[in-house]
Every structure is written in C-alpha cells, then in structure tokens.
Amino acid sequence: MIIIIIINNNNNNIIKTIVCQVYTSGLQAWRKQFSSERDKLINLSFLRLFRAARLIKLLRQGYTIRILLWTFVQSFKALPYVCLLIAMLFFIYAIIGMQVFGNIQLNEDSSINHHNNFQTFVQAIMLLFRSATGEAWHEIMLACLSQRPCDERSGSSGKECGSDFAYFYFVSFIFLCSFLMLNLFVAVIMDNFEYLTRDASILGPHHLDEFIRVWAEYDPAAWYVFLRPGPDRKGRSS
Structure with a gap:
C-alpha cells in the first residue's frame, strides 16, 4: 500500500x-x-x-548551495579556453623537448627510461604532464643535462646528447604551468562567484530561476493569476 x-x-x-x-x-x-x-x-x-x-x-x-553550483556551471563556459591555452603550452614544450632531449639514451636506472622520455610526441606529453604535477621533475631535469650518452637508434652523429638548456626548459615550464596556468582555473571560478554574489539589484539568469521557484508557490499549475481592479483606500473602485 x-x-x-x-x-x-x-x-x-x-x-x-x-x-x-x-x-x-x-x-x-x-x-x-x-x-x-x-x-x-x-x-x-x-x-x-x-x-x-x-x-x-x-x-x-539552501540558496547558498545553489549559488555555488550555479557558479561551477557558469565557469564551464570559460574553462575550455583555459584548457586550450594549457594545451598550447604543452604542445610547444613537447616539440622543443623532442628536438633537444629526444636523442638521450634510455636508462632504466635514471629518470629518462622506457616509460619517461622525449623520443615521441606522446611520450613527451606524458613526461610534461608528470612534471606539471611536481613528481620528481628535478630528477628528470638532471637526467637531461649535457654529457649524456646518445641512443644508437636515434641516428645522432655525436657521442654525447643532452643540454644544459634543461635548466631553463624545466624551470620555465614548472613556473608557467604550476604557478600561472593552473591558477587560471581558480581565477575563472572566483570571477563567476563574485559576479553571482554582487549587489542584488543586478539581475542575472539566476534571479530568473529564483523568481520561477517563488512564483510556483503561488501558481503551482503554471497557468496565470488574474489581476482585477480593487477598491482604493477610500472604498471607491479604481
């Protein structure tokens, strides 16, 4: 029942x-x-x-919970542009890494190994993603310095590969990615939250949702409310 x-x-x-x-x-x-x-x-x-x-x-x-959820939804409109900017940064650094550090011999005992190298574009992207998380990026940087043995399959004419350019390469990447790019996500969310919680006199889409919710209490059938002239304070019909 x-x-x-x-x-x-x-x-x-x-x-x-x-x-x-x-x-x-x-x-x-x-x-x-x-x-x-x-x-x-x-x-x-x-x-x-x-x-x-x-x-x-x-x-x-809770009205506050709805504001936070609406802020998160509105932030999705700008987040693709931030992701595109980060993707461009990864693409540029991956190409540079392949040209400068792609000939280093793989050594399973070092940070440049079979799963972590610059020999292919996909491997370079994965290595940069690992570095962006802060996982042993300094060890990868030291493994890419000069006087490293070259991979025999790379076709390099020299006997030593690597470059001291690794200092500038990794430090600049960590600075741009960790301290600037990722903070753009927080900036976008904070900007939308500030816009949605500013002066209540500024109307926005969330005010329309709130109006619909309140109006549904007086008109549940979503039909209409008929307004007719009523008597004024003196008792006369207006």
Whole structure:
C-alpha cells in the first residue's frame, strides 16, 4: 500500500528510484539462491549507488548551495579556453623537448627510461604532464643535462646528447604551468562567484530561476493569476 502511494505521488521521483533499487537488490538476492553459477553474469548491486541521489534534495533547501553550483556551471563556459591555452603550452614544450632531449639514451636506472622520455610526441606529453604535477621533475631535469650518452637508434652523429638548456626548459615550464596556468582555473571560478554574489539589484539568469521557484508557490499549475481592479483606500473602485 505504501508503495502505491509513493508511485502515485509525482513529487517523490528520487524516492521512487530508491525504492525500485531496493526491490531490485532483493530480487537479485533471491535469484542468487536459486540460480546456477552460469546465471550470475549480471550483477545489479551497482544500483545501490543511486541511494546517493538523495543528496540532490539538499539543493532545494539552501540558496547558498545553489549559488555555488550555479557558479561551477557558469565557469564551464570559460574553462575550455583555459584548457586550450594549457594545451598550447604543452604542445610547444613537447616539440622543443623532442628536438633537444629526444636523442638521450634510455636508462632504466635514471629518470629518462622506457616509460619517461622525449623520443615521441606522446611520450613527451606524458613526461610534461608528470612534471606539471611536481613528481620528481628535478630528477628528470638532471637526467637531461649535457654529457649524456646518445641512443644508437636515434641516428645522432655525436657521442654525447643532452643540454644544459634543461635548466631553463624545466624551470620555465614548472613556473608557467604550476604557478600561472593552473591558477587560471581558480581565477575563472572566483570571477563567476563574485559576479553571482554582487549587489542584488543586478539581475542575472539566476534571479530568473529564483523568481520561477517563488512564483510556483503561488501558481503551482503554471497557468496565470488574474489581476482585477480593487477598491482604493477610500472604498471607491479604481
């Protein structure tokens, strides 16, 4: 009886999902008792994750939470441009790294090894990404200095590869990537948050959403409210 009441109520969509998930898990538990090992290929226990959807109901209760969520959504409009700028930085440094450090011999005991080198464009991008996270970038820099043995398959005419240019190369990359580029993400989010929380007299799209929510309390059917002239303070019809 309770299940029928919940299903007939249009305002309990999240509760409907949770109830259906609970009964689905119960059916699967019953199925495990009577099925063979071959029939246990489909595992429906992942449906328990839908219980976390109850947290969505918190968005209806707090105006501040909705502002933070709306700030994050609005920031996505500018984030692709920041990502494009970072991609250009990685592309330029990857090409330079392939030309300067691509002939260094691979040594599994050093930071320039089979999984971490400048021999191909993809490997160079992965190495720069690892350096951007701050993981042992100084060891990679020292492994790219001059007087390093050359890879026989690189076709280099010299006996020594590497360059002292690695100091400027890695220090400038870490400075641009870690201290400037990544902070642009924070700057974009802070700029949108400041715009959405400034003076309330400045109207924006979030004000329209708030108006729709409040108006729904007076006009749930989203039809209209008929306004008619009423008597003024003196009792005369206006």
